[in-house]
Amino acid sequence: MKPPHNLPAANRRLALKLGAGAVAMFGFGYALVPFYEVFCRVTGLNGKSASADSQALNGDVDTRWVTVEFNGDVMPGLPWRFTPRQSRMRVHPGAPTTAWFRATNVADRVLEGRAVPSISPPPAARHFKKIECFCFSRQRLQAGEARDMPVTFIVDRELPAEIGVLTLSYAVFPSEAAAGARGEQP
Numbered sequence: 001m002k003p004p005h006n007l008p009a010a011n012r013r014l015a016l017k018l019g020a021g022a023v024a025m026f027g028f029g030y031a032l033v034p035f036y037e038v039f040c041r042v043t044g045l046n047g048k049s050a051s052a053d054s055q056a057l058n059g060d061v062d063t064r065w066v067t068v069e070f071n072g073d074v075m076p077g078l079p080w081r082f083t084p085r086q087s088r089m090r091v092h093p094g095a096p097t098t099a100w101f102r103a104t105n106v107a108d109r110v111l112e113g114r115a116v117p118s119i120s121p122p123p124a125a126r127h128f129k130k131i132e133c134f135c136f137s138r139q140r141l142q143a144g145e146a147r148d149m150p151v152t153f154i155v156d157r158e159l160p161a162e163i164g165v166l167t168l169s170y171a172v173f174p175s176e177a178a179a180g181a182r183g184e185q186p
Helices: 007-043 122-127 175-181
Strands: 066-074 080-084 088-091 097-105 111-120 128-133 139-141 146-155 165-174
Touching: 066 080, 066 097, 066 146, 080 111, 080 165, 088 097, 097 111, 097 139, 097 165, 111 122, 111 128, 111 175, 122 128, 139 146, 146 165
Parallel strands: 066 165
Antiparallel strands: 066 088, 080 097, 097 146, 111 139, 111 165, 128 146
8 A cells, every 4th residue: 555645635634534424423323312202202112101191090990900110210420319119019900009209319419300211011101101290390309308209100901911010110310411311401
């Protein structure tokens, strides 16, 4: 391989190409967020639960039992403890049920967090309807404060019979990070 006649010009072209590639990769990554949300909305594979509608609230209660397991995780940057008050519950589809989570701010300053829910297995997500939830808004805890926070939900009667166990998991982010994870402005 022959060395280029004008090495500085070749280096400059290479730097421009590498810079353009980096900008293109950043743009592609940035554009993936709305594409992913559209994909999840179309396929129902996003793990996000639906909000309860009036039809779900006024329906009959199914006689079968479904187990709902609970999990809570705190993301880096938020010095909180966040745990479910119960590890699992047996519920009848169609029956409103309330579960509790406890958040404790272990820092010496006021902190704000936001819980982002996820339901698994993914096909069950559209059948899990939240009526009232602490995850609908940011939670501000004073230094050392502990708070019990409810989530009231209904497992839809249309849940496929082969799904007998659902997991409701919350990831609690510092408020600014939660807004980014949900595609919102902080």
